[in-house]
Amino acid sequence: MPRRPKGSVPSLQHHKPSGRARVTINGRDHWLGEWGSTDAQNKYQRLIAEFIANGRILPPTATAVQAQVQHPGTPGPAATPTAEPIPNGLTVVEVVTMYLEDGHISHKGPDGKFTSAYHSAIQAARALRPFDDTAAAAFGPKKLGVIRDAEAASGRSRVGCNDLITFIRRVFKWAESQELVPRGTHNSLKTVEPLRRGRTTAPELPPVKPVGDEVVDMTLPYLPEIVADMVRLQRLTGARPGEVCRLRP
Numbered sequence: 001m002p003r004r005p006k007g008s009v010p011s012l013q014h015h016k017p018s019g020r021a022r023v024t025i026n027g028r029d030h031w032l033g034e035w036g037s038t039d040a041q042n043k044y045q046r047l048i049a050e051f052i053a054n055g056r057i058l059p060p061t062a063t064a065v066q067a068q069v070q071h072p073g074t075p076g077p078a079a080t081p082t083a084e085p086i087p088n089g090l091t092v093v094e095v096v097t098m099y100l101e102d103g104h105i106s107h108k109g110p111d112g113k114f115t116s117a118y119h120s121a122i123q124a125a126r127a128l129r130p131f132d133d134t135a136a137a138a139f140g141p142k143k144l145g146v147i148r149d150a151e152a153a154s155g156r157s158r159v160g161c162n163d164l165i166t167f168i169r170r171v172f173k174w175a176e177s178q179e180l181v182p183r184g185t186h187n188s189l190k191t192v193e194p195l196r197r198g199r200t201t202a203p204e205l206p207p208v209k210p211v212g213d214e215v216v217d218m219t220l221p222y223l224p225e226i227v228a229d230m231v232r233l234q235r236l237t238g239a240r241p242g243e244v245c246r247l248r249p
């Protein structure tokens with residue numbers, strides 16, 4: 001069978017022996033009812049919408065129906081379809097992969113480059129590796145606490161550990177919004193306390209010190225006039241670079 005062109009969606013097919021409509025998504029057949037019916041067309045559109053919205057992977061909560069093929073000689077339409085059993089829940093690695101694929105769109109800046117949030121997601125994916133095979137629905141506060149303590153023991157700074165845990169929560173918040181994990185998962189992960197200064201073995205980051213005045217004075221002659229004035233204003237006021245850039249008359 002020839003491969004489907006990149007970017008296309010699975011097509012609606014006519015199963016002639018049963019007279020029913022079906023669509024194959026991610027290797028699974030979804031039976032949608034009588035071929036040519038409005039109901040079958042509506043179900044197909046809903047499945048494709050979920051397929052595209054979920055990064056071209058159909059979520060396990062997507063609704064589909066099984067075909068009940070009519071026996072030869074039996075008059076009337078085929079039997080009423082029944083709901084297809086929902087497959088086993090996604091694992092942690094599957095949820096993280098879907099989040100990263102979504103990040104190719106949502107974590108890109110206007111210049112087309114990945115933002116710091118995407119790189120934070122990569123760090124979160126690495127920290128979650130010990131739980132790759134764990135059901136995402138079973139990932140709770142205790143497992144998140146294990147990651148927090150393991151990262152602290154590895155030498156990651158206290159602030160870095162807290163930032164990492166915050167971003168892992170963000171991944172599961174996204175998963176909950178996509179109905180990939182049970183409702184309330186994100187709130188349960190928020191019960192994990194951040195590491196407190198002086199109450200953990202995780203090291204503290206060294207203080208960020210200002211650039212020496214002699215370095216600034218040596219640099220100013222090489223800057224455009226406006227940029228040099230911005231540097232002088234920032235040094236006098238202590239404003240952040242972004243705040244100086246946003247100043248208007």
